[in-house]
Amino acid sequence: QPLPTLSAPSREVPIKGVQGDSLELACAPVPTPLVVFWSFTPPGSLAPQPIAVTNGAEVKVEPGALTLGTLSLRNSSLVLEGLHTAAQGRFLCQALYSAGGELHTAYSYIILSVLVPVSKPQVRLSSPSPVEGESLVVACVIREGTGPVSFAWQHQGPQGSRGALIERTEQLLHLEPVNRTHTGWYICSAQNEVNRLNSEGVYLDVIYGPDEPVIRVEPLSISEDRYWASEREEVTLSCLAPSNPPSRYVWLHDHTQVHSGPTYVIACARQAHAGHYTCLAHNSHLDTHTQATIQLTIFYPPQGQPTCAVFPGAGAVVLHCSWPGGLPEAQLQWEGPEGTSPSAPTNLTWTHPSTQLPNGSIFTCITQHPALARPVLCRITLWEPSSTPICSTKVTAEDQFIMLSCEWPGGQPSGSLTWYNKEEQLLGSSRSSPAIQLLKAHEGLAGKEFTCRGTHPLRNPDPECRLQLEAPRLVVDQPHVSVLEGREALLGCLLQGGSPPPQLHWLCPQQRPVDPNTPHYTLQQSGSWFSLILHDADPARHSGIYHCFAWNALGNASHSVLLEVQRYPAPPNVTISSLTYGRQRSEVRLQWATKGPGNLTGFMVQRRASSPGSGAGVWERAAGDIEPESRGRRLGGLDPGILYSFRVLALNHRTAGHPSEVKTPVDPPFNAYPAVLGAAGTGMVVATVASLLVFQYAVRHPETFPREAPISTITPGSPLEPNDTPVNVTITVTATP
Numbered sequence: 177q178p179l180p181t182l183s184a185p186s187r188e189v190p191i192k193g194v195q196g197d198s199l200e201l202a203c204a205p206v207p208t209p210l211v212v213f214w215s216f217t218p219p220g221s222l223a224p225q226p227i228a229v230t231n232g233a234e235v236k237v238e239p240g241a242l243t244l245g246t247l248s249l250r251n252s253s254l255v256l257e258g259l260h261t262a263a264q265g266r267f268l269c270q271a272l273y274s275a276g277g278e279l280h281t282a283y284s285y286i287i288l289s290v291l292v293p294v295s296k297p298q299v300r301l302s303s304p305s306p307v308e309g310e311s312l313v314v315a316c317v318i319r320e321g322t323g324p325v326s327f328a329w330q331h332q333g334p335q336g337s338r339g340a341l342i343e344r345t346e347q348l349l350h351l352e353p354v355n356r357t358h359t360g361w362y363i364c365s366a367q368n369e370v371n372r373l374n375s376e377g378v379y380l381d382v383i384y385g386p387d388e389p390v391i392r393v394e395p396l397s398i399s400e401d402r403y404w405a406s407e408r409e410e411v412t413l414s415c416l417a418p419s420n421p422p423s424r425y426v427w428l429h430d431h432t433q434v435h436s437g438p439t440y441v442i443a444c445a446r447q448a449h450a451g452h453y454t455c456l457a458h459n460s461h462l463d464t465h466t467q468a469t470i471q472l473t474i475f476y477p478p479q480g481q482p483t484c485a486v487f488p489g490a491g492a493v494v495l496h497c498s499w500p501g502g503l504p505e506a507q508l509q510w511e512g513p514e515g516t517s518p519s520a521p522t523n524l525t526w527t528h529p530s531t532q533l534p535n536g537s538i539f540t541c542i543t544q545h546p547a548l549a550r551p552v553l554c555r556i557t558l559w560e561p562s563s564t565p566i567c568s569t570k571v572t573a574e575d576q577f578i579m580l581s582c583e584w585p586g587g588q589p590s591g592s593l594t595w596y597n598k599e600e601q602l603l604g605s606s607r608s609s610p611a612i613q614l615l616k617a618h619e620g621l622a623g624k625e626f627t628c629r630g631t632h633p634l635r636n637p638d639p640e641c642r643l644q645l646e647a648p649r650l651v652v653d654q655p656h657v658s659v660l661e662g663r664e665a666l667l668g669c670l671l672q673g674g675s676p677p678p679q680l681h682w683l684c685p686q687q688r689p690v691d692p693n694t695p696h697y698t699l700q701q702s703g704s705w706f707s708l709i710l711h712d713a714d715p716a717r718h719s720g721i722y723h724c725f726a727w728n729a730l731g732n733a734s735h736s737v738l739l740e741v742q743r744y745p746a747p748p749n750v751t752i753s754s755l756t757y758g759r760q761r762s763e764v765r766l767q768w769a770t771k772g773p774g775n776l777t778g779f780m781v782q783r784r785a786s787s788p789g790s791g792a793g794v795w796e797r798a799a800g801d802i803e804p805e806s807r808g809r810r811l812g813g814l815d816p817g818i819l820y821s822f823r824v825l826a827l828n829h830r831t832a833g834h835p836s837e838v839k840t841p842v843d844p845p846f847n848a849y850p851a852v853l854g855a856a857g858t859g860m861v862v863a864t865v866a867s868l869l870v871f872q873y874a875v876r877h878p879e880t881f882p883r884e885a886p887i888s889t890i891t892p893g894s895p896l897e898p899n900d901t902p903v904n905v906t907i908t909v910t911a912t913p
């Protein structure tokens with residue numbers, strides 16, 4: 177940069193220089209000056225001081241002039257390097273030159289102003305950490321700088337947000353009072369004619385708080401100024417109290433500390449979590465506290481399920497819905513086929529007209545509770561019982577009371593039943609099925625009529641049933657029954673009426689009630705028939721007068737049946753035509769014939785042992801089931817030592833005829849003996865006598881002699897015709913000991 181060259185004017189020239197810079201002050205322009213002389217007059221002084229002189233060849237600089245800077249002369253110009261502020265003042269240059277042989281002097285006056293640049297400004301806070309509300313001065317300080325100096329301010333938020341220019345140009349910022357918005361970095365800049373410099377940032381930390389805490393509850397549910405949460409929900413309580421330094425938080429639940437920190441989480445809310453929650457905020461720097469309290473309510477639904485019921489009303493149905501408990505109370509509302517009821521908490525009763533309501537109408541009780549995501553429903557389906565009531569009677573307490581019973585089960589609501597007597601007087605009160613009415617039993621009640629009337633909101637007109645009390649009435653099927661012996665007899669008895677239902681008995685001829693467990697008897701009841709069946713009828717035991725007997729609390733009835741058990745027609749008489757011993761005395765051969773008219777189905781042979789000492793024994797059966805065509809029989813298995821008598825009876829079914837005459841067996845004609853005694857030969861009396869002895873021995877000891885010989889070989893010629901005349905010979909074999 178060329179130094180400014182000034183020709184010496186005749187008047188004062190103002191010049192500005194900047195401290196430290198270089199400057200050339202030109203003298204008046206004259207041709208080849210002989211001497212140039214520079215002097216300086218500081219401000220406020222009148223005496224100029226010489227600072228440099230040159231004669232063109234030599235230069236002389238006054239040492240004292242070094243306070244102005246580094247001085248030198250370039251031709252007639254004064255060069256100032258490293259300008260000092262002391263160089264401010266009046267410079268005078270005098271140049272001596274010759275022109276036309278004469279010496280001339282030229283002057284030039286220069287008024288030099290030395291400008292100082294502003295130094296780097298610094299931000300100074302009257303207090304680095306003021307408390308909100310105090311007064312604070314922020315100053316922009318410069319060490320030097322030629323005025324006028326102007327200032328500019330920039331403020332940057334604590335989080336390094338972009339700096340904002342503050343519209344103030346003063347060197348001092350008065351923050352009065354200081355508040356939290358003033359927190360942050362401050363930068364100032366200073367500027368004069370020469371330069372402009374920015375300060376470093378200085379941080380202003382305003383201490384404040386804590387403010388009144390703000391509590392947030394999540395999930396947020398507010399009702400009537402209270403916070404509430406549902407049971408089992410996760411509830412988050414957060415507290416915020418702005419403060420510098422930041423607040424420290426403590427949570428109290430009903431005065432007991434439960435948590436420290438800004439956020440208190442209740443993972444699963446229970447009823448015990450209800451209550452007051454206080455958030456305490458603390459500024460440790462200022463030791464100041466603030467607090468806030470909220471009330472938390474834990475909502476829980478009522479236990480179980482809502483219950484509903486329906487009752488009959490006058491031309492209406494009365495619907496009840498109830499769900500007690502819970503916090504808050506559940507809200508209930510009925511919804512019917514034609515609209516809804518007003519809603520009410522906990523208990524709700526709605527009376528709805530029943531006319532026109534069809535069978536199967538549905539009413540729903542809708543219950544809502546803030547702790548439940550969905551409403552809980554309780555449903556009632558109205559229906560009318562089908563058909564009509566059924567009346568019946570019974571007796572109780574050993575016939576002392578008659579019980580009228582009326583049944584009409586089912587229905588929603590259930591039908592109600594009322595008993596009336598014939599005069600339409602109410603007996604007792606209305607009841608649901610079964611409706612029981614007790615009457616003291618007496619005969620005067622016979623013939624009385626009673627009506628049971630059912631009412632149901634959906635049913636019109638009212639259905640009813642009737643009953644009439646009466647003593648038993650009965651008839652017998654046949655008053656006279658006759659059967660043959662061994663057959664089955666049926667005695668029928670028909671109950672024609674009786675209310676309460678009578679009890680029935682058959683009385684046997686001995687006037688005892690027939691027990692169904694008795695052999696021969698079966699009692700059978702089907703419908704109104706009550707029959708007595710007699711099996712295997714016996715004329716002697718079963719013939720007689722039977723009674724069918726019925727009774728109830730109002731009276732009794734009885735009818736008799738005569739039963740005749742008849743024998744079959746008598747079989748014919750029988751006579752024994754022949755009765756002889758067989759080859760041994762343990763056998764007899766019997767032949768018989770019938771005599772006279774009669775039907776027969778078989779024969780029976782009886783025998784009787786007659787021992788000499790004790791007389792005649794009892795008749796016992798020797799053979800039965802003998803075909804009616806048979807007229808003869810061999811009978812074995814006799815004790816040869818015993819004398820038997822025999823008789824024969826003809827049978828017609830079970831009827832036995834007159835027994836035949838009694839006979840004892842005789843020995844067959846003697847010519848039968850050779851067969852027995854074959855081995856002994858004939859013609860020898862001794863031998864024969866001996867054989868007889870053997871025979872007798874054989875009779876006594878039948879077990880040692882073979883008995884294989886058939887009877888027919890014993891008596892080959894004996895007559896077998898049924899009409900044989902009886903044998904009148906009796907041989908008595910006496911076994912002598």
Ligand SMILES: *[C@@H]1O[C@H](CO)[C@@H](O)[C@H](O)[C@H]1NC(C)=O
Nearest residue numbers: 181206207208232250251252
């Ligand atoms: C100054 O002097 C030098 C010789 O020292 C000369 O060359 C130069 O031209 C002069 N300058 C002026 C402006 O007179």
Ligand SMILES: *[C@@H]1O[C@H](CO)[C@@H](O)[C@H](O)[C@H]1NC(C)=O
Nearest residue numbers: 351352353354355356357358
């Ligand atoms: C803080 O002070 C400034 C001015 O100094 C004012 O505009 C602002 O409203 C104040 N803020 C608060 C929170 O007091």
Ligand SMILES: *[C@@H]1O[C@H](CO)[C@@H](O)[C@H](O)[C@H]1NC(C)=O
Nearest residue numbers: 535536558559560561562563
């Ligand atoms: C009404 O409906 C129910 C079933 O929904 C049925 O059992 C009943 O018999 C019905 N009553 C009449 C009188 O139709």
Ligand SMILES: *[C@@H]1O[C@H](CO)[C@@H](O)[C@H](O)[C@H]1NC(C)=O
Nearest residue numbers: 748749750771772773834835
């Ligand atoms: C059968 O025998 C009985 C007694 O033995 C007698 O009374 C009756 O008259 C006899 N009947 C005939 C048809 O001979």
Ligand SMILES: *[C@@H]1O[C@H](CO)[C@@H](O)[C@H](O)[C@H]1NC(C)=O
Nearest residue numbers: 744745746773774775776828
């Ligand atoms: C014998 O019985 C037959 C049939 O069983 C019958 O036809 C006949 O009349 C009876 N005779 C007598 C005598 O009763």
